[in-house]
Each structure stands twice: as C-alpha cells, then as structure tokens.
Amino acid sequence: MEVAGLCVAQAVVRSYPASEVGVASPRVLVVCGPGNNGGDGLVAARHLLFMGYDPEIYYPKRTPKDIYKILVAQCEKLNVRFLTELPSAPDIDRDYHVIVDAIFGFSFKGAVRSPFDTVLATLVQCSTPIASVDVPSGWDVENGDPNGTGLKPDTLVSLTAPKTCSQLFTGRHHYLGLRMVPRELASQYKLDLPPYPGTDQIVRL
Amino acid sequence: MFLASVRNYFSLTGRRLIARRLSSSRIGTSFRLFLLAVSCHSQPLSGTTLRVSANNRTLIEAHRRLMTDSGSERGRRYLGQEEAREFDNSLFNDYKFSIDQLMEVAGLCVAQAVVRSYPASEVGVASPRVLVVCGPGNNGGDGLVAARHLLFMGYDPEIYYPKRTPKDIYKILVAQCEKLNVRFLTELPSAPDIDRDYHVIVDAIFGFSFKGAVRSPFDTVLATLVQCSTPIASVDVPSGWDVENGDPNGTGLKPDTLVSLTAPKTCSQLFTGRHHYLGLRMVPRELASQYKLDLPPYPGTDQIVRL
Numbered sequence: 001m002e003v004a005g006l007c008v009a010q011a012v013v014r015s016y017p018a019s020e021v022g023v024a025s026p027r028v029l030v031v032c033g034p035g036n037n038g039g040d041g042l043v044a045a046r047h048l049l050f051m052g053y054d055p056e057i058y059y060p061k062r063t064p065k066d067i068y069k070i071l072v073a074q075c076e077k078l079n080v081r082f083l084t085e086l087p088s089a090p091d092i093d094r095d096y097h098v099i100v101d102a103i104f105g106f107s108f109k110g111a112v113r114s115p116f117d118t119v120l121a122t123l124v125q126c127s128t129p130i131a132s133v134d135v136p137s138g139w140d141v142e143n144g145d146p147n148g149t150g151l152k153p154d155t156l157v158s159l160t161a162p163k164t165c166s167q168l169f170t171g172r173h174h175y176l177g178l179r180m181v182p183r184e185l186a187s188q189y190k191l192d193l194p195p196y197p198g199t200d201q202i203v204r205l
Numbered sequence: 206m207f208l209a210s211v212r213n214y215f216s217l218t219g220r221r222l223i224a225r226r227l228s229s230s231r232i233g234t235s236f237r238l239f240l241l242a243v244s245c246h247s248q249p250l251s252g253t254t255l256r257v258s259a260n261n262r263t264l265i266e267a268h269r270r271l272m273t274d275s276g277s278e279r280g281r282r283y284l285g286q287e288e289a290r291e292f293d294n295s296l297f298n299d300y301k302f303s304i305d306q307l308m309e310v311a312g313l314c315v316a317q318a319v320v321r322s323y324p325a326s327e328v329g330v331a332s333p334r335v336l337v338v339c340g341p342g343n344n345g346g347d348g349l350v351a352a353r354h355l356l357f358m359g360y361d362p363e364i365y366y367p368k369r370t371p372k373d374i375y376k377i378l379v380a381q382c383e384k385l386n387v388r389f390l391t392e393l394p395s396a397p398d399i400d401r402d403y404h405v406i407v408d409a410i411f412g413f414s415f416k417g418a419v420r421s422p423f424d425t426v427l428a429t430l431v432q433c434s435t436p437i438a439s440v441d442v443p444s445g446w447d448v449e450n451g452d453p454n455g456t457g458l459k460p461d462t463l464v465s466l467t468a469p470k471t472c473s474q475l476f477t478g479r480h481h482y483l484g485l486r487m488v489p490r491e492l493a494s495q496y497k498l499d500l501p502p503y504p505g506t507d508q509i510v511r512l
C-alpha cells in the first residue's frame with residue numbers, strides 16, 4: 001500500500017506538474033473508498049504533500065481496520081484536511097486542480113452502494129481531471145463502462161499489472177506502478193510487463 | 206593568539222603556497238587537514254582559487270562543509286546521535302509513521318541510490334551483483350528492503366545477515382527475500398573473494414544508534430570489508446563510525462556512497478566518498494523547522510537527492 005500510494009502520487013505529479021498547472025502547490029481532492037483502494041489514496045495524499053502538492057481528502061466510509069486508522073492519523077498529524085462532505089461539481093472544479101479517484105479497485109462488484117452512488121454522480125460532472133487508482137471507480141473490472149455513464153479518468157495508474165478494463169481507458173495518461181512483481185509470478189500469469197526506466201517506480205504505458 | 210597570527214600569515218599568497226604543499230603526497234593526511242583548517246578558519250574558500258589535486262579537493266570540500274555549516278545562518282543541517290533518536294521517535298510518536306512504512310521507503314531509497322551510483326551500463330553487466338551486509342537492527346532491516354528493490358530493478362543481490370533479532374518485521378523481510386530466491390550467505394567471503402564476485406557492497410550494519418564497541422561477528426565483518434576494493438554504499442552512517450565524530454583513526458570503512466536518511470547525521474560531514482544522497486523525503490515541515498534542518502528540495506517525484 002505504501003509503494004502503491006507513492007506510485008499514484010508520482011503519476012499525479014508527472015501528469016499534472018505544478019509548472020503546467022500554474023500554481024506552486026496544486027490542490028488535489030483525494031476521494032477514498034472503504035477498502036484497499038481507499039488506503040492507496042490515503043498514502044498517495046501523504047506523498048503528494050511531501051512532493052509539495054496540497055491534498056484534501058474525502059473519506060466518508062471508514063472500515064475500522066488498523067491499517068486505515070493509522071493512515072488517517074498520519075494525514076491528520078500532517079494537517080491534511082478531511083472534508084465532512086463532498087462539494088458540488090462546480091465547487092470541486094473551482095477549488096481543485098486534480099481529483100484522485102481511490103474509491104473502488106479490482107475487487108469491485110455489483111451495485112455501487114451509498115454514499116458512493118452520489119459521489120460518483122458528482123464526480124462524473126466535474127471537468128477537473130481525474131486520476132484513477134488501478135480501476136476507474138464504478139467500472140466493471142473486465143468490461144469497463146459499456147454505457148458510457150461512468151467516470152472518464154484522464155489518468156489511470158495501474159498497479160502491478162493492468163486490469164482487463166484498462167484496455168478501454170481513453171484518457172491521456174496511463175501509468176503502470178508497483179513494480180514489485182516477482183518474475184515467476186509474472187511468468188505464471190503470462191504477463192508481458194514493460195521494463196521500468198532506471199530507478200523509476202512508474203512507467204508510462 | 207596563535208590562530209590569529211597564523212590567520213594573518215595565511216593570506217591569499219599563503220594559501221596558494223599551502224595548496225602546493227597539500228598536493229605533495231609526502232604530507233600525511235592529518236597535517237593536510239591541519240593546514241586546511243588553519244588557512245580556512247576565517248575566510249571561506251569561495252573567494253580563493255586554489256589549484257589542488259582531486260585528492261585534496263575532497264578534503265577541502267569536507268572542510269568547507271564543516272566551516273559553512275557550523276557558522277551558517279541558514280540553519281543546521283546535521284543531526285547528532287541523540288537528536289537523531291529523538292527525531293526518529295517523533296516520526297513514530299507524533300506523526301504516527303510505522304516502522305515498516307519508513308523502512309520500506311528507506312530501503313527503496315538505498316536501492317535507487319545504488320543503481321544511480323553504479324548503473325549497469327557503467328558496471329558493464331546486465332545485473333550487477335550486490336553484497337548486502339545486514340546488521341541486527343533497523344539499519345539491517347533497511348538493507349533487507351534494499352536488497353528486494355535492487356532485485357526488482359534488475360540487479361543481483363545476495364545477503365549476509367549473521368545476527369538476526371527475532372522481531373516480526375525482520376522475519377517477514379527475510380521471508381520475502383527467500384521467496385524471491387535471494388541467496389543468504391552462510392558466511393562472509395574473504396575480501397579477495399568479495400572483490401572477485403561482487404560489484405557493490407551495501408553496508409547496512411550499523412545506523413545512528415550505534416555506540417561503543419563493535420560486537421562479534423561484526424568486528425571481523427568490518428575488518429574484512431575494510432580490505433575490499435569493491436565500492437561500499439553505506440546506509441545512513443558508515444558502519445563502525447562514531448555517529449558524530451566519524452572515523453578519526455582512519456581505520457574504519459571508507460564508503461564510496463552514503464545514503465543519508467531523513468537528514469544527514471553529523472559524521473556525514475566527514476564523508477569523502479563520491480556519492481552522497483539524501484533519501485526518505487517524508488520529513489514533516491514542522492519537524493524540519495523544529496530541528497532547524499535546511500533540507501534541500503527533492504527534484505520532482507524523486508525519492509532521493511544528491512547532496
């Protein structure tokens with residue numbers, strides 16, 4: 001989770017460098033779901049802070065596991081603001097430069113449960129670019145977004161290996177991160193993973 | 206009184222004279238340092254052009270850092286031993302970081318620094334072989350993480366981990382390396398064998414907590430490593446060095462690369478190797494201010510920065 005969140009933060013900074021955004025500390029709204037995808041988001045928020053960005057977190061449904069509690073505590077100690085409610089789409093567009101979608105990951109199945117149905121409905125209306133963690137939230141992990149009504153992320157950060165639905169991703173920036181894949185495992189799954197440049201933890205796909 | 210008169214004597218001309226004398230190989234290191242100390246005491250070297258050999262340039266650089274930092278108004282940039290301990294405790298107690306998080310990022314930084322300092326293209330093989338020597342504490346844990354990341358970056362690490370503190374965190378890191386088929390040596394090879402078989406040594410034996418005598422088996426381990434010509438990359442503090450005073454007898458490890466973590470420790474001012482990196486950029490701004498650390502900015506998304 002620590003390395004995953006670091007990769008997400010790096011991908012966000014690479015896709016939306018401060019120089020292009022036009023402010024010293026781009027403001028990032030990190031929307032975290034109840035599971036590990038949300039945990040990745042909490043880690044990413046912290047690394048974004050250390051990279052000079054200005055993250056704020058919306059984390060409405062908190063699974064009471066130690067790992068998430070400690071990640072929340074770390075962000076709080078660093079004075080990262082936790083929003084009590086999700087702003088409207090116009091307000092998000094006014095106040096943030098990037099949205100990190102850390103709601104649902106590869107385990108997502110079935111219907112989107114409250115409050116995330118309304119969260120996704122709001123995010124879909126935003127013009128602020130969205131960077132999704134591993135799987136665009138609300139998409140079917142294999143079939144994507146056949147109705148075209150779901151999130152349209154501008155950036156996708158696939159972790160370990162791209163998921164099937166990432167073939168249907170049409171945004172500008174697709175990164176692969178979490179390069180800690182044992183060679184044996186990659187072979188076992190017949191994954192033809194691209195090489196990572198040098199010491200980089202993410203690679204553009 | 207003595208220093209004042211000496212200072213007056215060592216005008217610009219005087220310093221040029223010193224430079225010529227410094228270049229002489231017949232002068233011992235300690236006398237060279239003395240000459241430097243005296244000549245540089247009141248005036249920074251920046252206004253002086255000294256033509257000195259590369260050897261002496263490193264001494265001058267080390268001394269320049271000492272002189273600039275001790276009187277600097279930009280703030281201290283080095284942590285002493287007790288401060289490093291308090292700083293670390295603050296990361297855990299005040300900022301709620303967990304040991305495994307910090308260790309994971311620390312090890313990643315060490316691996317990145319090794320790859321940057323010794324790129325495969327320069328080493329001349331596809332997978333440079335790295336001997337990672339791990340001590341019994343957290344410095345050793347950083348080494349175990351670094352070994353794993355080196356593997357993922359295409360290098361070929363092997364680990365010597367003779368004294369294993371029975372904590373879960375170390376056990377899991379060992380298990381991860383074992384599952385990835387990273388070889389654990391049962392004994393440390395001789396210095397000639399190390400030089401024959403490895404391209405880089407990662408010194409992850411002792412860190413900023415180190416104090417007192419070096420206990421077995423690390424006394425013999427260090428004695429072997431000192432004889433190696435293979436470049437050594439030390440994690441945070443060159444093992445065996447006094448965390449503040451360094452290696453005054455000159456008998457300890459002479460690492461080629463030093464990877465300082467969070468903030469450089471006092472003894473790093475005496476580091477004379479080629480590559481000094483700072484890593485573990487996860488230092489809260491408040492904490493950096495509290496310790497008057499004037500940490501350099503990290504470029505972009507990099508997790509390490511050259512000092």
